[in-house]
Amino acid sequence: MSALLDNDEANSLLRRKIMGYIVSQAIFAVTRADVVEHLGDDALPVEVIAAKAGVDRDALTRFLRVLVAEGLFTEEPRGSFAVTGLGSLLREETPGSLRHLATLMDNEAYQAWSAAEHSLRTGEAGFDKVFGKPMFDWHGERPAEAAAFDRAQAGLVTLRMLPLHEWDWSGVGSVVDVGGGNGTLVDGLLARHPRLRGTVFDQPHVVGPTTTSGRREAIGGDFFERVPPGGDVYVLAQILHDWDDADATRILRRVAEAMTPGSRLLILEQVVPDGAEPHPAKLLDLHMLVLLGGRERTETHWRELLGGAGFEICRVTGSSRSSLIEARVAR
Ligand SMILES: C[S@@+](CC[C@H](N)C(=O)[O-])C[C@H]1O[C@@H](n2cnc3c(N)ncnc32)[C@H](O)[C@@H]1O
Incomplete structure (x- = not known):
């Protein structure tokens, strides 16, 4: 002592x-x-x-x-x-800027952390206790806060999508970004791949009315109900970590229903290492719990989750900040 x-x-x-x-x-x-x-x-x-x-x-x-x-x-x-x-790195124009991460950790997210003990005791989102409803429903009623959230997410997409640039897009005709926010990721892919067509799919209040412009389509909907069918590649970028295993499985099943036999699923998330070392994914895991009742996952957990939804993992690549999990529907 x-x-x-x-x-x-x-x-x-x-x-x-x-x-x-x-x-x-x-x-x-x-x-x-x-x-x-x-x-x-x-x-x-x-x-x-x-x-x-x-x-x-x-x-x-x-x-x-x-x-x-x-x-x-x-x-x-x-x-x-x-x-x-x-x-x-707090400047927006600095390559690798984290200004938008600061925005995402601030505001309503920071307030949700005042209910961290509630999350610890119940395993549920602190956000719902503080604000009376789940974060995406709350955003649905507050256009200004929702737009700030979408802008901040989009501001991190350049970093987030780096592993997608290493992926072989030859022969891919179409990509569907499920929960694609304001379309920054799809726009980035279309700019690099001149023959690719892209669909941004997100909640109606995020994407607005269904529109087609050149090679880009925006469709509003609910990924628990239905996902646009027939894409060669489906992207889920920072989506499944927003949800617990039961809801993540429901989303994955809707994606599997939309896929054709040759389609590929590309998941961009951060994989939690098994060891005791400090890692941003471990902090983000708690943030997802407090904000949304969601979670980050280890590679073993990813294999179980995807296997349970009828997928098999082809490979896991990327960096510790953004991992790319490539999967296909199991035969
Ligand atoms: C963490 S953001 C990720 C956005 C984008 N994929 C990115 O990487 O920046 C989660 C997205 O899921 C969308 N979302 C939440 N619930 C949804 C639902 N039921 N159907 C479709 N999209 C939904 C949100 O509107 C939001 O754009």
Whole structure:
């Protein structure tokens, strides 16, 4: 006991973890105030940054002091601050930008975390307890919040779809992106593959009325009811992690019904490693629980889930940030 009392290292480590959300909130606040954008590439005096961003000078100095310690900014002589490479990832135009991730972890998602204990005790979404209904239903009634969510998801698609660029699209005539949001992923594929036709399928309030424009079609519907049939490739990008196994199986069965014998299913998710190491997928797994009652899955879990819905996995590729699970209907 006294050994622990005297252990400054253990005490500081746990303190930092307990107070970790202060760092997240500081990042959200400076992101909302566009501090990194206002700062540009050169060091600026804090009063100039404060004036450009419309924030309080003293408060900004204190927020930046925390974020200097976290490596997002440097403090230059005479009260000036500059953005580091890490901090520049909060800029939308930086390749690999995480600005949209900050948006997705902020706002209603952050509020849902106030019911984390409810999720722990029940295995259910904290979001529903805080907001009175599931997140996608809540978004259905709030166009502004839904549009912000769709924009933020779309902002991460460039990174998310990297494993799709390694995939062999030769001979593929059509792709259906199930739960494809505002169509950023399909647009990215159509731009790279001039003979490909693409369908974006999502909730009617997300895609709007059914439209066809050139090689791109947008269809509104419910993936628990029916998925547009006949595609050569079906994509499920960050969809199945929103749902528990029973609902994920229902979605997979609707996709299987829509597929032809030669169709392929490409799932973009993050696979949870089996080991004890820290991994973003382990954090995202809890986030999916609190937000939606969903989950991230290990490769073993993916094989069980897909097998139970009548699929077999052909291969798993990609990186630790975005894995591509290729599957087909089992013969
Ligand atoms: C986490 S977002 C992923 C969006 C996109 N695939 C991406 O990678 O950015 C989940 C998507 O599922 C859609 N969705 C939720 N419930 C749905 C339903 N019942 N039918 C069709 N789409 C649904 C949402 O509107 C949202 O666009």
